[in-house]
Ligand SMILES: *[C@@H]1O[C@H](CO)[C@@H](O)[C@H](O)[C@H]1NC(C)=O
């Protein structure tokens with residue numbers, strides 16, 4: 001018995017000493033971090049040694065940067081231990097709201113770009129003046145995060161914008177780019193909006209500069225050609241034009257964030273989607289001068305829920321098919337939305353002369369209050385005084401409206417479909433819309449070439465929907481299919 005115990009003891013001793021020599025090979029760097037690791041271990045019992053070795057490896061990767069080792073490293077959501085952190089202050093950013101910090105942001109990005117799972121930190125309590133900048137892949141590592149807790153402001157002098165740019169902060173061709181935090185991106189758009197209302201001089205600063213701003217206005221934050229994009233926590237405000245744009249992206253999540261600009265700021269869309277798929281937008285407050293969410297051609301599998309919209313023009317699909325283009329939009333779900341004081345509620349708009357289709361759209365649980373036009377299909381969209389009548393059109397089918405309630409100020413339901421290609425499978429369920437008396441004229445419900453069904457009685461009664469299908473000759477031919 002005693003001998004057996006001795007053998008076990010010796011074996012144990014042998015095992016422990018072999019572990020030690022194994023650890024020693026990790027070198028000095030690991031030893032320095034060992035105390036911290038040990039205290040982590042006591043807190044988080046279940047963590048394996050394997051996780052520890054991965055962690056030390058990642059610190060080694062970021063060792064050459066000015067930020068590494070200096071700061072306490074925040075944990076990240078990628079499950080690969082604590083990766084490298086690059087604080088813009090360590091790259092020369094002043095954060096005083098006046099010094100141009102563009103170069104510091106570029107340098108921090110260049111460092112982060114080389115390290116998989118790294119984080120660029122924009123600390124709170126600082127205001128960074130940053131000019132137009134592109135954070136671009138395709139040679140960057142995956143899963144880079146921007147921890148944005150401070151404020152980023154755009155330049156208001158015309159010089160910074162040259163002859164005009166389409167975006168201010170741009171992220172392109174990345175795999176896994178997450179922007180999170182409680183910070184603010186402020187486009188300081190009033191100097192641009194002043195161009196739209198030359199008669200209204202808002203404040204001395206903007207009136208002095210307004211004539212010099214280029215006519216092309218930038219989107220505040222744009223993602224192009226990227227996979228797995230997350231934007232959360234932050235506020236984007238006062239963009240000169242659109243606030244947040246996704247173009248040619250796959251896998252987008254936007255949640256718990258805010259867009260804010262005045263209701264009279266021209267063309268300031270909240271979130272704009274184009275050629276993007278697998279998009280989820282939720283738990284978000286959107287107030288702006290144009291569409292809260294605008295869904296353009298090439299979008300599919302888009303899910304929007306629990307969103308507040310107002311002021312703004314509502315949630316729109318389109319305008320599609322401009323200048324005889326082909327548009328393809330499918331599988332769009334919008335539910336649990338509050339709209340207050342918006343121009344439209346839920347809208348689909350297309351130009352005459354286009355082709356392609358919009359298929360499978362569901363709008364449900366939409367609460368409207370003081371909305372001019374809660375339910376709109378407009379296949380005669382035209383931004384001039386007249387547009388030529390054309391027979392070609394983007395074909396609309398499978399459009400569901402369910403549980404849309406509240407108050408309107410102009411017209412409750414406006415469904416104007418193409419003469420040559422009517423809307424089919426339009427269904428309305430539990431619609432209850434009451435007028436708010438205003439000084440101007442109210443319009444009755446309108447349907448034109450709209451086929452489908454009413455699943456419940458509605459308020460007001462919608463008796464203009466044509467039940468069932470249109471005559472066969474009006475069903476879209478195959479060559480337009482998406
Ligand atoms: C939402 O974002 C804010 C920062 O703007 C953060 O403090 C809060 O914890 C976030 N809430 C959730 C549920 O993620």
Ligand SMILES: *[C@@H]1O[C@H](CO)[C@@H](O)[C@H](O)[C@H]1NC(C)=O
Pocket residue numbers: 300301302303331333
């Ligand atoms: C439609 O989009 C949702 C996400 O909104 C997705 O879960 C679903 O699989 C899509 N349906 C089809 C048929 O692709």
Ligand SMILES: *[C@@H]1O[C@H](CO)[C@@H](O)[C@H](O)[C@H]1NC(C)=O
Pocket residue numbers: 389419
């Ligand atoms: C275009 O078509 C609409 C609907 O059929 C009709 O009301 C309108 O008068 C037409 N306009 C022109 C310019 O032909």
